[in-house]
Amino acid sequence: MRSGFINIIGNPNVGKSTLMNALVGEKLSIITAKAQTTRHRIMGIVNGDGFQMVFSDTPGILQPHYQLQENMMRFVNAAIGDADIILYVTDVVEKFDKHADFLARLQRLTAPVILVINKIDLTTPEQLETMVENWRAALPEAFIFPASAKEKFNIDNILKQTIALLPENPAYYSEEVFTDRNLRFFASEIIREKILLHYDKEIPYCTEVTVTQFKEAGEQYYIEAVIHVMRDSQKGIIIGRGGAALKRVGIQARKDMETFFEKTVHLKLFVKVNPHWREDPQKLKLFGYGEN
Ligand SMILES: Nc1nc2c(ncn2[C@@H]2O[C@H](COP(=O)(O)OP(=O)(O)OP(=O)(O)O)[C@@H](O)[C@H]2O)c(=O)[nH]1
Ligand SMILES: [Mg+2]
Structure with a gap:
């Protein structure tokens, strides 16, 4: 091998x-x-x-x-x-x-x-x-x-x-494994992609996404995620006038998730201000940026 x-x-x-x-x-x-x-x-x-x-x-x-x-x-x-x-x-x-x-x-x-x-x-x-x-x-x-x-x-x-x-080596992973990441991770990344696409300047760089609920019921996934930003003003921008900007992120992210997961997806997004997440080692660990 x-x-x-x-x-x-x-x-x-x-x-x-x-x-x-x-x-x-x-x-x-x-x-x-x-x-x-x-x-x-x-x-x-x-x-x-x-x-x-x-x-x-x-x-x-x-x-x-x-x-x-x-x-x-x-x-x-x-x-x-x-x-x-x-x-x-x-x-x-x-x-x-x-x-x-x-x-x-x-x-x-x-x-x-x-x-x-x-x-x-x-x-x-x-x-x-x-x-x-x-x-x-x-x-x-x-x-x-x-x-x-x-x-x-x-x-x-x-x-x-x-x-x-490739060097001579036993396989590192069993054959059915295709990534080291779980479905929650892909859900959060898909949302982050839409944020990178739709917002400018510092917004994508001040933003992190965490999946707070991931429930499977038959052919459907019920997913809830929090978009963390660093300031109140950024929260306003993410949500947009009458919620239009956030709605667009939600619709596009849901469509991509449905393609990736091959399931019907119900997606709910929330926005939270989390001022120091980029600097705080505890938060970073919680958000998946610890040892890897
Ligand atoms: N024209 C052209 N654009 C490409 C090609 N490959 C990637 N791109 C574009 O280059 C941009 C960056 O692509 P990514 O794959 O995200 O680049 P990356 O190196 O992973 O970037 P980071 O994760 O930000 O470091 C995107 O707009 C891609 O569509 C290519 O072969 N030709
Ligand atoms: Mg990249």
Whole structure:
């Protein structure tokens, strides 16, 4: 048996989650155009004939400014540390010098690196060639794959390379397991995705979602969730005039949940002011940002 942890690392917004979902073939991670969409390490497991790939999506690498971001970077560091294979993602938009810190860290690692140059649908063959040359010079040992996660271009070849690099190992998870996360987690992430989509500036970054009820009755799920914000004014914005903004979040989140869970979903949303949640280690632990 061959199996291993394939950890997806990179700067914010390069398409790590889009790539993870394409590799796994399921929408496990939420995706938006805003940076810091992913806050957790999320595993997606693919089983095949004689092998198991345990992918981990991770938050984008950043300089932390508050405790939540510190914890997010702890997840990234853990993932860099326990990787059997590192899937390092860049895109055709970000500048090459944004990778200096990571390149320095890589020198100390022994895990093989697959470098994905993502979003090639946004560039020309000539520009891409220069990027590949730059990367080949910086990481001569790495396996380099230009790709478009969004258009699912070159995903098959990344998978083939990953399988070829898997170490001899017993499977980490039994075959029916496809992620380390439970249904409540996916419900809260789907709501958070809609918040990232519909609110601007600091609002998504001051917001957390917790699922307070998750009841199954036949083909129906009854879900209640609290949207935590940091200030009264943010609560007003989330709810919107006559509740319209919150209603839109609720409708779209419910639809996505119904697709993901393949059940009829009844969703109730509440908004609470929770001033220091991003800084408070106890709250962060309660919200799922403890050890991981
Ligand atoms: N044009 C293009 N856009 C892409 C591609 N892959 C991802 N995107 C877009 O890039 C944005 C960020 O994608 P994510 O997958 O959320 O990026 P991420 O690296 O997980 O971001 P964080 O979790 O915030 O660090 C989204 O708007 C995606 O639709 C691609 O191959 N081509
Ligand atoms: Mg992400």
